[in-house]
Amino acid sequence: MGTTYAALDVGGTAIKYGIVNDRKQVLSSHTIDTEAHKGGAYVVQRICHLAKELSANTDVEGIAISTAGQVDVWCGSITDAGPTMPGYSDRAIITAVENATKLPVEVENDVNCVALAEHWAGSCQKTDHFVAFTLGTGIGGAIFINGALYRGHAFSAGEWGYMPINGKGFEETASINALLNQVRKALPEETIRNGEHVFQLYDQEHPLVVPLVEAFYHTIAIGIRTVDHILNPEKIVIGGGVTQRGTSFLYELTEALKNVHPTMAAKVVLATSGNQAGMLGAVYHFQAMQKAREAIRQ
Incomplete structure (x- = not known):
């Protein structure tokens, strides 16, 4: 044991x-x-x-x-x-x-702790330089530099959710909560249960949902590219409930990243610790x- x-x-x-x-x-x-x-x-x-x-x-x-x-x-x-x-x-x-x-x-x-778990037992083992994004109710983050967690002067490093993107806080437009609010506003007569329901509508190519999800991915891509330019990590690990979409999520995010900038040195991976x-x-x-x-x- x-x-x-x-x-x-x-x-x-x-x-x-x-x-x-x-x-x-x-x-x-x-x-x-x-x-x-x-x-x-x-x-x-x-x-x-x-x-x-x-x-x-x-x-x-x-x-x-x-x-x-x-x-x-x-x-x-x-x-x-x-x-x-x-x-x-x-x-x-x-x-x-x-x-x-x-x-x-x-x-x-x-x-x-998500980043520590990925470094110890997940997708970032033997990776000394990486950053983590968690996408859920809000957007969280963590930074690994030279094989160690970087916390910052006041223990608040990696708070990506508060970064200004297009005049708003990152998590105001790119969290699952933000996406849910936008879809519910666009479809007031339909009960939108959760993020999984939103992506079901997206997969069905709902004409009002598709542009909102595409804008969601585009904003995430801007945030990721911003952090990538600043820290130049080896990997960017994505966690949170949205990653239950699995390889479809990774493909859609990768395409959005290409639209923001065609090349990126960091490898984007999904968290595996669940x-x-x-x-x-x-x-x-x-x-x-x-x-x-x-x-x-x-």
């Missing part, structure tokens, strides 16, 4: 939690609602309860947490959280969970941070 860890992936909608070992295996996984509308203090209590439950039932080395929001990884607090997590900013996650479990705890931003990326990345981060803290103590 190897060394085991309790792992939690805390999002604005759901918390995934389970046991992960140092062999890159997710041994168990469960999901519950975050209930973020009840406030940051409640969410932290929920995290503590789940961590205690996991550590009580399994002999674990520590607690590894991936979470929404910008994270100061050294003190383990949330430096900033968006509107989907009200009252979550300034919460001291490490202190609260260590007090609850009496075990070592490490915490990292959720999109950074829904377990947050937990896997959190464990990889836990291992690295524990080594870093030990080196400082010596």
Whole structure:
């Protein structure tokens, strides 16, 4: 079984939690609602309860947490959280969970954990220079330089969603939420369930949906090309719910990239860690941070 860890992936909608070992295996996984509308203090209590439950039932080395929001990884607090997590900013996650479990705890931003998972167990193994984009409710990002995660001065590097593209924030026009809003506005008499439904209409060549999806791809391509010009990575890995479209998504995005600029040195790949990326990345981060803290103590 190897060394085991309790792992939690805390999002604005759901918390995934389970046991992960140092062999890159997710041994168990469960999901519950975050209930973020009840406030940051409640969410932290929920995290503590789940961590205690996991550590009580399994002999674990520590607690590894991936979470929404910008994270100061050294003190383990949330430096900033968006509107989907009200009252979550300034919460001291490490202190609260260590007090609850009496075990070592490490915490990292959720999109950074996606990148860490891809570097450890996914499509960017043995890749020292890459960037990650996650396309979902918003747009997140992460940066790997010289084989290490780059967090920036205030732990907020890779926040692509806030880049201005054509006069608007990137995620205002190129997230799945933005696409859903545009399609619902164009088809007010039809119930548009989710992003999968939008792409079904796109595949059926719906005359009002096709130009909206093409504009969506074009804006994503502009954002990716912008980051590619600035950082010159070896790979660009794309994660998030939209990638469930698989090779069709990759082909459509590649065509949009060609329309923006005919050549690009970076290889665009899809994330392969799936829904377990947050937990896997959190464990990889836990291992690295524990080594870093030990080196400082010596």
